[in-house]
Amino acid sequence: MNTEKESSRKEILKAAREEFLEKGYKGASLRSICKKAGVTTGAFYFQFENKEAVLKEILDPILAQFQLLMNQNVKSEFEEEASSSDADEWMVEMIWLHKAEFQILLTGTAGTPYEKVFETLREGLANGFCMFFEKYGIVKVDPKLLDVLVRMRIESYLAVIQKDYSLEETKKLARQIGEYCDAGFEALVKLLKTEGSEKLPKTEYQKNGN
Numbered sequence: 001m002n003t004e005k006e007s008s009r010k011e012i013l014k015a016a017r018e019e020f021l022e023k024g025y026k027g028a029s030l031r032s033i034c035k036k037a038g039v040t041t042g043a044f045y046f047q048f049e050n051k052e053a054v055l056k057e058i059l060d061p062i063l064a065q066f067q068l069l070m071n072q073n074v075k076s077e078f079e080e081e082a083s084s085s086d087a088d089e090w091m092v093e094m095i096w097l098h099k100a101e102f103q104i105l106l107t108g109t110a111g112t113p114y115e116k117v118f119e120t121l122r123e124g125l126a127n128g129f130c131m132f133f134e135k136y137g138i139v140k141v142d143p144k145l146l147d148v149l150v151r152m153r154i155e156s157y158l159a160v161i162q163k164d165y166s167l168e169e170t171k172k173l174a175r176q177i178g179e180y181c182d183a184g185f186e187a188l189v190k191l192l193k194t195e196g197s198e199k200l201p202k203t204e205y206q207k208n209g210n
Contacts, residue, residue, distance in 0.1 A: 009047050011037040016054045021100050024108035059114055062101045069094055074128045085178030092160045092174040102161050125150045136189045
């Protein structure tokens with residue numbers, strides 16, 4: 001009996017994932033989900049309270065895993081146990097393996113608490129960038145620059161969802177982009193330090209042209 005119940009639950013989740021991916025949360029039909037899963041609406045309500053409960057079961061484990069990985073990556077990079085290349089490869093591999101769920105998050109969660117997920121991701125990445133800038137002596141960062149850097153990073157993740165790349169192609173691209181980011185960040189830090197020093201008041205020695 002438990003095996004039958006578990007099988008029914010898996011079929012409902014599979015059908016719901018397909019329905020949310022195709023039509024989004026608002027457009028998804030409970031009747032259509034049940035039909036795809038081969039269960040009655042009564043059987044559905046025996047397993048789940050409502051449509052939102054199904055969405056929650058599909059997305060929450062992925063979001064928890066993603067948040068954990070992001071935190072681990074920031075820590076590993078900050079403590080120089082891993083490079084941006086390593087972190088980006090781990091991140092995009094996780095996204096690639098759960099492409100359907102991330103596509104639902106990106107385009108199919110309007111009207112649900114999940115529609116703000118990418119704002120939370122932006123905040124997390126922005127905090128991560130600030131940590132690294134402070135580590136290298138940049139205490140104050142222009143919010144406009146920070147916004148652009150975060151958007152660039154997110155766009156690289158979204159490309160995994162939006163393009164039909166294989167896993168190996170995805171990991172290779174992530175490593176290449178990570179190398180680019182490492183070198184670019186170092187160059188940016190040097191530039192910001194130079195710009196900052198130019199704004200400092202000149203000493204009497206400098207004023208005299210020495």
